[in-house]
Amino acid sequence: MKQPFKQSILTWILTGAVVGAIVLAGAGTFVARAADPIKIGFGMALTGGLSANGKPALLALQIWKDDINKKGGLLGRPVELVFYDDQTNPATVPGIYSKLLDVDKVDLVTSGYGTNLIAPLMPIAMERKLLIMGIFGLANNEKYKYPNYFQISPNGPEPETSTALGFFELAARQNPKPQTVAIVGADAEYPQNALVGARELIKKFGFKTVYDKTYPPSTTDYTPIVRAIKATNPDIVFVASYPPDSVGMLRAAHEVGLQPKLFGGGMVGLMFTSIMTSMGPMLNGVVNYDFWAPEPTFLGIAGVKEFLKEYQARAEKAGVDPLGYYLPPYSYATGQVLAQAIEATKGLDQQKLADYIRATEFNTIVGKVKFGKNGEWAKGRTLMVQFQKIQGTGIDQFRGPGKKVVLYPDEFKSGNIIYPYSAAKN
Secondary structure (H helix, E strand, O other): OHHHHHHHHHHHHHHHHHHHHHHHHHHHHHHHHHHOOEEEEEEEOOOOOOHHHHHHHHHHHHHHHHHHHHOOOEOOEOEEEEEEEOOOOHHHHHHHHHHHHHOOOOOEEEEEEOHHHHHHHHHHHHHOOOOEEEEOOOOOOOOOOOOOEEEOOOOOOOHHHHHHHHHHHHHHHOOOOOOEEEEEEEOOHHHHHHHHHHHHHHHHHOOEEEEEEEEOOOOOOOHHHHHHHHHOOOOEEEEEEOHHHHHHHHHHHHHHOOOOOEEEEEEOOOOOHHHHHHHHHHHOOOEEEEOOOOOHHHHOOOOHHHHHHHHHHHHHHHOOOOOOOOOHHHHHHHHHHHHHHHHHHOOOOHHHHHHHHHHOEEEEOOEEEEEOHHHOEOOOOOEEEEEOOOOOOOOHHHOOOOOEEEEEOHHHOOOOOOOOHHHHHO
Protein backbone atom coordinates (compact mmCIF):
# COMPACT_ATOMS: atom_id res chain seq x y z
CA MET A 1 0.00 0.00 0.00
CA LYS A 2 2.92 2.34 0.56
CA GLN A 3 4.22 2.15 -3.02
CA PRO A 4 0.99 3.36 -4.65
CA PHE A 5 0.82 6.16 -2.12
CA LYS A 6 4.31 7.30 -3.15
CA GLN A 7 3.29 7.09 -6.79
CA SER A 8 0.19 9.09 -6.02
CA ILE A 9 2.26 11.78 -4.35
CA LEU A 10 4.68 11.77 -7.29
CA THR A 11 1.77 12.04 -9.72
CA TRP A 12 0.42 15.05 -7.88
CA ILE A 13 3.83 16.67 -7.81
CA LEU A 14 4.35 16.08 -11.52
CA THR A 15 0.83 17.23 -12.32
CA GLY A 16 1.31 20.33 -10.22
CA ALA A 17 4.59 21.04 -11.94
CA VAL A 18 2.98 20.73 -15.38
CA VAL A 19 0.02 22.90 -14.40
CA GLY A 20 2.37 25.40 -12.86
CA ALA A 21 4.46 25.44 -16.01
CA ILE A 22 1.35 26.01 -18.11
CA VAL A 23 0.20 28.82 -15.82
CA LEU A 24 3.65 30.40 -15.90
CA ALA A 25 3.83 29.99 -19.65
CA GLY A 26 0.42 31.55 -19.94
CA ALA A 27 1.51 34.41 -17.71
CA GLY A 28 4.60 34.83 -19.85
CA THR A 29 2.45 35.00 -22.96
CA PHE A 30 0.18 37.53 -21.31
CA VAL A 31 3.14 39.72 -20.30
CA ALA A 32 4.59 39.52 -23.81
CA ARG A 33 1.26 40.51 -25.34
CA ALA A 34 0.82 43.37 -22.90
CA ALA A 35 4.22 44.67 -23.93
CA ASP A 36 3.59 44.28 -27.66
CA PRO A 37 3.91 47.74 -29.24
CA ILE A 38 0.97 49.75 -30.43
CA LYS A 39 1.81 50.17 -34.10
CA ILE A 40 0.84 53.37 -35.89
CA GLY A 41 1.42 53.29 -39.63
CA PHE A 42 1.60 55.86 -42.43
CA GLY A 43 3.18 56.80 -45.71
CA MET A 44 5.17 60.05 -45.75
CA ALA A 45 6.79 62.23 -48.41
CA LEU A 46 10.46 61.58 -47.63
CA THR A 47 11.48 62.20 -51.24
CA GLY A 48 9.88 64.23 -54.04
CA GLY A 49 8.30 67.68 -54.11
CA LEU A 50 6.72 67.57 -50.64
CA SER A 51 9.67 66.03 -48.79
CA ALA A 52 10.76 69.41 -47.38
CA ASN A 53 7.64 69.16 -45.22
CA GLY A 54 7.25 65.39 -45.05
CA LYS A 55 10.57 64.87 -43.30
CA PRO A 56 9.87 67.45 -40.55
CA ALA A 57 6.39 65.94 -40.10
CA LEU A 58 8.00 62.55 -39.53
CA LEU A 59 10.53 63.98 -37.07
CA ALA A 60 7.73 65.60 -35.06
CA LEU A 61 5.85 62.29 -34.84
CA GLN A 62 9.05 60.55 -33.75
CA ILE A 63 9.51 63.12 -30.97
CA TRP A 64 5.90 62.53 -29.88
CA LYS A 65 6.50 58.76 -29.87
CA ASP A 66 9.64 59.16 -27.77
CA ASP A 67 7.88 61.49 -25.32
CA ILE A 68 5.02 58.98 -24.92
CA ASN A 69 7.37 56.03 -24.43
CA LYS A 70 9.40 57.90 -21.79
CA LYS A 71 6.15 58.15 -19.81
CA GLY A 72 5.45 54.42 -20.09
CA GLY A 73 3.71 54.28 -23.46
CA LEU A 74 -0.04 53.95 -23.99
CA LEU A 75 -2.12 51.36 -22.13
CA GLY A 76 1.15 50.10 -20.68
CA ARG A 77 2.51 49.34 -24.15
CA PRO A 78 5.25 51.12 -26.11
CA VAL A 79 4.34 53.00 -29.29
CA GLU A 80 6.02 52.06 -32.55
CA LEU A 81 5.84 54.00 -35.83
CA VAL A 82 5.80 52.00 -39.06
CA PHE A 83 6.24 54.17 -42.15
CA TYR A 84 7.22 54.13 -45.82
CA ASP A 85 8.27 56.80 -48.30
CA ASP A 86 5.33 57.68 -50.56
CA GLN A 87 7.74 59.64 -52.79
CA THR A 88 5.16 62.47 -53.07
CA ASN A 89 3.42 60.15 -55.52
CA PRO A 90 -0.29 59.44 -54.95
CA ALA A 91 0.00 56.20 -56.93
CA THR A 92 2.11 54.65 -54.15
CA VAL A 93 -0.49 55.24 -51.42
CA PRO A 94 -2.86 52.25 -51.90
CA GLY A 95 0.05 49.79 -51.89
CA ILE A 96 1.66 51.35 -48.82
CA TYR A 97 -1.51 51.22 -46.73
CA SER A 98 -2.38 47.70 -47.88
CA LYS A 99 1.05 46.58 -46.67
CA LEU A 100 0.69 48.46 -43.39
CA LEU A 101 -2.70 46.91 -42.66
CA ASP A 102 -2.30 43.40 -44.08
CA VAL A 103 1.41 42.63 -43.61
CA ASP A 104 2.65 44.90 -40.83
CA LYS A 105 -0.67 44.58 -38.98
CA VAL A 106 -0.60 48.14 -37.65
CA ASP A 107 -3.22 49.09 -35.07
CA LEU A 108 -3.92 52.60 -36.35
CA VAL A 109 -3.00 54.74 -39.34
CA THR A 110 -2.54 58.42 -40.04
CA SER A 111 -2.30 60.01 -43.45
CA GLY A 112 0.88 61.22 -45.02
CA TYR A 113 1.41 64.93 -45.64
CA GLY A 114 -0.72 66.85 -48.10
CA THR A 115 -4.01 66.87 -49.95
CA ASN A 116 -2.79 64.91 -52.98
CA LEU A 117 -1.50 62.06 -50.79
CA ILE A 118 -4.60 61.93 -48.57
CA ALA A 119 -7.01 61.70 -51.53
CA PRO A 120 -6.12 58.08 -52.49
CA LEU A 121 -6.25 57.00 -48.83
CA MET A 122 -9.88 58.03 -48.33
CA PRO A 123 -11.52 55.12 -50.22
CA ILE A 124 -9.29 52.63 -48.34
CA ALA A 125 -10.19 54.16 -44.98
CA MET A 126 -13.91 54.02 -45.76
CA GLU A 127 -13.83 50.48 -47.11
CA ARG A 128 -12.03 49.19 -43.99
CA LYS A 129 -13.91 51.48 -41.59
CA LEU A 130 -10.69 53.01 -40.27
CA LEU A 131 -10.20 55.98 -38.03
CA ILE A 132 -8.06 58.33 -40.11
CA MET A 133 -6.13 61.37 -38.88
CA GLY A 134 -5.36 63.66 -41.82
CA ILE A 135 -2.18 65.74 -41.86
CA PHE A 136 -2.66 68.98 -43.77
CA GLY A 137 -5.16 68.11 -46.46
CA LEU A 138 -7.55 70.65 -47.91
CA ALA A 139 -11.21 69.60 -48.31
CA ASN A 140 -10.39 65.89 -48.66
CA ASN A 141 -13.64 64.86 -46.98
CA GLU A 142 -16.07 67.30 -48.56
CA LYS A 143 -17.39 64.82 -51.11
CA TYR A 144 -17.15 61.72 -48.91
CA LYS A 145 -18.38 63.12 -45.59
CA TYR A 146 -16.78 60.11 -43.91
CA PRO A 147 -17.53 60.43 -40.17
CA ASN A 148 -14.28 58.84 -38.92
CA TYR A 149 -11.92 61.28 -40.68
CA PHE A 150 -10.28 64.11 -38.71
CA GLN A 151 -8.03 66.82 -40.12
CA ILE A 152 -5.34 68.41 -37.92
CA SER A 153 -4.80 71.53 -40.04
CA PRO A 154 -6.96 74.42 -38.79
CA ASN A 155 -8.95 74.95 -42.00
CA GLY A 156 -12.29 75.15 -40.25
CA PRO A 157 -15.78 74.06 -41.32
CA GLU A 158 -15.51 75.52 -44.85
CA PRO A 159 -12.09 74.24 -45.94
CA GLU A 160 -12.38 75.10 -49.63
CA THR A 161 -12.51 78.81 -48.84
CA SER A 162 -10.16 78.70 -45.83
CA THR A 163 -6.90 79.24 -47.73
CA ALA A 164 -8.28 82.23 -49.60
CA LEU A 165 -10.72 83.80 -47.12
CA GLY A 166 -8.27 86.01 -45.23
CA PHE A 167 -6.54 87.00 -48.48
CA PHE A 168 -9.69 88.32 -50.13
CA GLU A 169 -11.05 89.79 -46.91
CA LEU A 170 -7.85 91.81 -46.51
CA ALA A 171 -8.14 92.92 -50.15
CA ALA A 172 -11.72 94.08 -49.60
CA ARG A 173 -10.63 96.19 -46.60
CA GLN A 174 -8.19 98.31 -48.62
CA ASN A 175 -9.13 101.84 -49.62
CA PRO A 176 -9.64 102.31 -52.50
CA LYS A 177 -10.83 98.75 -52.86
CA PRO A 178 -9.01 96.78 -55.59
CA GLN A 179 -11.27 95.63 -58.41
CA THR A 180 -9.72 92.98 -60.66
CA VAL A 181 -8.38 89.52 -59.86
CA ALA A 182 -6.19 86.92 -61.55
CA ILE A 183 -6.23 83.40 -60.12
CA VAL A 184 -3.87 80.63 -61.15
CA GLY A 185 -2.88 77.19 -59.86
CA ALA A 186 -1.58 73.76 -60.68
CA ASP A 187 -3.93 71.14 -62.06
CA ALA A 188 -3.74 69.02 -58.88
CA GLU A 189 -5.95 68.22 -55.90
CA TYR A 190 -4.98 70.98 -53.46
CA PRO A 191 -4.75 73.88 -55.94
CA GLN A 192 -8.04 72.88 -57.55
CA ASN A 193 -9.79 72.89 -54.16
CA ALA A 194 -8.26 76.26 -53.29
CA LEU A 195 -9.29 77.77 -56.63
CA VAL A 196 -12.89 76.62 -56.10
CA GLY A 197 -12.89 78.55 -52.83
CA ALA A 198 -11.25 81.58 -54.43
CA ARG A 199 -13.96 81.76 -57.08
CA GLU A 200 -16.66 81.74 -54.39
CA LEU A 201 -14.94 84.56 -52.51
CA ILE A 202 -14.43 86.66 -55.64
CA LYS A 203 -18.21 86.62 -56.09
CA LYS A 204 -18.84 87.27 -52.40
CA PHE A 205 -16.61 90.35 -52.27
CA GLY A 206 -17.62 91.69 -55.69
CA PHE A 207 -14.29 91.46 -57.50
CA LYS A 208 -13.97 90.97 -61.27
CA THR A 209 -11.97 88.00 -62.60
CA VAL A 210 -9.65 88.86 -65.51
CA TYR A 211 -7.59 85.65 -65.54
CA ASP A 212 -8.48 82.12 -64.34
CA LYS A 213 -6.28 79.29 -65.58
CA THR A 214 -4.41 76.20 -64.41
CA TYR A 215 -1.11 74.71 -65.51
CA PRO A 216 0.20 71.10 -65.56
CA PRO A 217 1.99 69.97 -62.37
CA SER A 218 4.98 69.09 -64.56
CA THR A 219 5.49 72.75 -65.55
CA THR A 220 9.04 74.05 -65.06
CA ASP A 221 8.95 77.41 -66.88
CA TYR A 222 6.52 79.83 -65.25
CA THR A 223 7.56 82.97 -67.13
CA PRO A 224 4.94 82.59 -69.92
CA ILE A 225 2.21 82.13 -67.30
CA VAL A 226 3.23 85.22 -65.37
CA ARG A 227 3.56 87.27 -68.57
CA ALA A 228 -0.01 86.30 -69.50
CA ILE A 229 -1.20 87.36 -66.03
CA LYS A 230 0.66 90.66 -66.27
CA ALA A 231 -1.02 91.39 -69.60
CA THR A 232 -4.40 91.46 -67.84
CA ASN A 233 -3.11 94.09 -65.35
CA PRO A 234 -4.89 92.64 -62.29
CA ASP A 235 -5.10 94.43 -58.94
CA ILE A 236 -4.94 91.08 -57.10
CA VAL A 237 -3.09 87.86 -57.98
CA PHE A 238 -4.09 84.71 -56.08
CA VAL A 239 -1.77 81.72 -56.57
CA ALA A 240 -2.56 78.16 -55.44
CA SER A 241 0.64 76.14 -55.80
CA TYR A 242 2.87 73.45 -54.36
CA PRO A 243 6.48 74.21 -53.32
CA PRO A 244 8.30 73.82 -56.66
CA ASP A 245 5.82 75.99 -58.53
CA SER A 246 5.52 78.49 -55.64
CA VAL A 247 9.23 79.17 -56.07
CA GLY A 248 8.93 79.22 -59.86
CA MET A 249 5.97 81.62 -59.83
CA LEU A 250 7.67 84.01 -57.41
CA ARG A 251 10.91 84.07 -59.40
CA ALA A 252 8.98 84.65 -62.61
CA ALA A 253 6.99 87.46 -60.99
CA HIS A 254 10.23 89.26 -60.16
CA GLU A 255 11.69 88.52 -63.57
CA VAL A 256 8.80 90.05 -65.54
CA GLY A 257 8.04 92.84 -63.06
CA LEU A 258 4.58 91.70 -61.98
CA GLN A 259 3.31 94.29 -59.51
CA PRO A 260 -0.32 93.87 -58.51
CA LYS A 261 -1.59 95.54 -55.36
CA LEU A 262 -1.83 92.16 -53.57
CA PHE A 263 0.08 88.97 -54.42
CA GLY A 264 0.15 85.46 -52.90
CA GLY A 265 -2.66 83.65 -51.11
CA GLY A 266 -2.30 79.88 -51.36
CA MET A 267 1.38 79.26 -52.09
CA VAL A 268 2.54 76.11 -50.27
CA GLY A 269 6.24 76.13 -49.47
CA LEU A 270 6.89 79.78 -48.75
CA MET A 271 6.78 78.92 -45.04
CA PHE A 272 9.53 76.28 -45.39
CA THR A 273 12.79 77.50 -43.88
CA SER A 274 14.78 76.26 -46.88
CA ILE A 275 12.64 78.32 -49.24
CA MET A 276 12.60 81.40 -46.99
CA THR A 277 16.39 81.39 -46.80
CA SER A 278 16.83 80.77 -50.54
CA MET A 279 14.30 83.39 -51.67
CA GLY A 280 15.21 86.03 -49.08
CA PRO A 281 14.04 89.57 -50.00
CA MET A 282 12.06 88.22 -52.98
CA LEU A 283 9.42 87.27 -50.39
CA ASN A 284 8.89 90.84 -49.22
CA GLY A 285 5.30 91.98 -49.67
CA VAL A 286 3.84 88.53 -50.38
CA VAL A 287 0.65 87.90 -48.40
CA ASN A 288 0.16 84.18 -47.92
CA TYR A 289 -1.67 81.64 -45.81
CA ASP A 290 0.10 80.01 -42.86
CA PHE A 291 -0.79 78.00 -39.76
CA TRP A 292 1.88 79.03 -37.27
CA ALA A 293 4.17 81.98 -36.66
CA PRO A 294 6.84 82.74 -34.02
CA GLU A 295 4.66 85.42 -32.44
CA PRO A 296 3.77 85.68 -28.70
CA THR A 297 0.22 84.33 -29.24
CA PHE A 298 1.56 80.99 -30.45
CA LEU A 299 4.72 80.76 -28.36
CA GLY A 300 2.61 81.11 -25.21
CA ILE A 301 0.75 77.82 -25.75
CA ALA A 302 1.77 75.18 -23.19
CA GLY A 303 4.37 72.71 -24.39
CA VAL A 304 5.26 74.29 -27.72
CA LYS A 305 8.55 75.88 -26.60
CA GLU A 306 9.75 72.56 -25.19
CA PHE A 307 8.77 70.80 -28.40
CA LEU A 308 10.54 73.34 -30.61
CA LYS A 309 13.69 73.11 -28.50
CA GLU A 310 13.79 69.34 -28.95
CA TYR A 311 12.78 69.53 -32.61
CA GLN A 312 15.43 72.11 -33.50
CA ALA A 313 18.16 70.13 -31.74
CA ARG A 314 17.24 66.99 -33.68
CA ALA A 315 16.53 68.78 -36.97
CA GLU A 316 20.09 70.03 -37.19
CA LYS A 317 21.42 66.46 -36.98
CA ALA A 318 18.73 65.09 -39.29
CA GLY A 319 19.28 67.77 -41.92
CA VAL A 320 15.61 68.80 -42.09
CA ASP A 321 13.83 72.16 -41.76
CA PRO A 322 15.80 73.71 -38.89
CA LEU A 323 13.00 75.88 -37.43
CA GLY A 324 9.90 73.66 -37.70
CA TYR A 325 7.42 76.54 -37.52
CA TYR A 326 4.81 75.36 -40.03
CA LEU A 327 3.82 71.69 -39.93
CA PRO A 328 5.81 70.06 -37.07
CA PRO A 329 3.72 71.43 -34.16
CA TYR A 330 0.56 70.12 -35.84
CA SER A 331 2.15 66.77 -36.64
CA TYR A 332 3.04 66.39 -32.95
CA ALA A 333 -0.52 67.44 -32.05
CA THR A 334 -1.84 64.61 -34.25
CA GLY A 335 -0.10 62.20 -31.91
CA GLN A 336 -1.45 64.02 -28.88
CA VAL A 337 -5.04 63.64 -30.12
CA LEU A 338 -4.56 59.92 -30.72
CA ALA A 339 -2.89 59.39 -27.34
CA GLN A 340 -5.62 61.17 -25.41
CA ALA A 341 -8.31 59.19 -27.24
CA ILE A 342 -6.56 55.83 -26.67
CA GLU A 343 -6.10 56.47 -22.95
CA ALA A 344 -9.66 57.73 -22.52
CA THR A 345 -11.29 54.79 -24.32
CA LYS A 346 -8.78 52.31 -22.84
CA GLY A 347 -8.39 50.52 -26.15
CA LEU A 348 -7.76 50.59 -29.89
CA ASP A 349 -11.27 50.07 -31.21
CA GLN A 350 -11.48 52.23 -34.36
CA GLN A 351 -15.10 53.23 -33.88
CA LYS A 352 -14.82 54.00 -30.17
CA LEU A 353 -11.76 56.15 -30.83
CA ALA A 354 -13.52 58.01 -33.64
CA ASP A 355 -16.61 58.62 -31.50
CA TYR A 356 -14.44 59.98 -28.69
CA ILE A 357 -12.42 62.25 -31.01
CA ARG A 358 -15.61 63.60 -32.56
CA ALA A 359 -17.06 64.52 -29.15
CA THR A 360 -13.99 65.88 -27.36
CA GLU A 361 -11.93 69.07 -27.18
CA PHE A 362 -8.20 68.30 -26.99
CA ASN A 363 -5.36 70.21 -25.38
CA THR A 364 -2.34 70.23 -27.70
CA ILE A 365 0.80 72.26 -28.36
CA VAL A 366 -1.13 74.16 -31.07
CA GLY A 367 -3.87 75.05 -28.60
CA LYS A 368 -7.34 73.62 -28.07
CA VAL A 369 -8.54 71.42 -30.92
CA LYS A 370 -12.22 70.58 -31.44
CA PHE A 371 -13.35 68.80 -34.58
CA GLY A 372 -16.62 69.62 -36.31
CA LYS A 373 -18.19 69.32 -39.75
CA ASN A 374 -16.60 66.61 -41.94
CA GLY A 375 -13.76 66.21 -39.44
CA GLU A 376 -12.41 69.72 -39.91
CA TRP A 377 -11.75 72.09 -36.99
CA ALA A 378 -15.04 73.38 -35.61
CA LYS A 379 -13.59 76.90 -35.82
CA GLY A 380 -10.97 77.74 -38.43
CA ARG A 381 -7.64 79.40 -37.70
CA THR A 382 -5.94 79.81 -41.07
CA LEU A 383 -3.61 82.78 -40.85
CA MET A 384 -2.69 85.38 -43.44
CA VAL A 385 0.84 86.60 -42.99
CA GLN A 386 2.95 89.12 -44.88
CA PHE A 387 6.68 88.85 -45.36
CA GLN A 388 8.19 92.18 -44.38
CA LYS A 389 11.65 93.77 -44.20
CA ILE A 390 13.60 90.64 -45.06
CA GLN A 391 17.24 91.39 -45.69
CA GLY A 392 19.59 88.84 -47.19
CA THR A 393 19.12 85.10 -46.72
CA GLY A 394 20.25 84.57 -43.11
CA ILE A 395 18.15 82.14 -41.09
CA ASP A 396 18.32 83.98 -37.76
CA GLN A 397 16.02 86.78 -38.95
CA PHE A 398 13.20 84.21 -39.25
CA ARG A 399 13.53 82.82 -35.71
CA GLY A 400 11.57 85.58 -33.97
CA PRO A 401 8.69 87.96 -34.67
CA GLY A 402 8.58 90.71 -37.29
CA LYS A 403 9.49 89.07 -40.58
CA LYS A 404 6.30 87.06 -41.04
CA VAL A 405 3.67 89.43 -39.69
CA VAL A 406 0.23 88.00 -38.89
CA LEU A 407 -2.47 90.13 -40.55
CA TYR A 408 -5.49 87.85 -40.13
CA PRO A 409 -7.57 86.78 -38.24
CA ASP A 410 -7.82 89.88 -36.09
CA GLU A 411 -7.44 88.01 -32.76
CA PHE A 412 -3.96 86.86 -33.82
CA LYS A 413 -2.91 90.05 -35.62
CA SER A 414 0.68 91.08 -34.86
CA GLY A 415 1.17 93.95 -37.31
CA ASN A 416 -0.25 95.92 -40.24
CA ILE A 417 -0.25 95.19 -43.94
CA ILE A 418 2.17 97.10 -46.14
CA TYR A 419 0.04 97.94 -49.17
CA PRO A 420 0.31 97.91 -52.14
CA TYR A 421 2.61 94.96 -52.85
CA SER A 422 5.16 97.19 -54.58
CA ALA A 423 5.64 99.26 -51.40
CA ALA A 424 6.59 96.18 -49.36
CA LYS A 425 8.45 94.56 -52.24
CA ASN A 426 10.92 97.40 -52.32
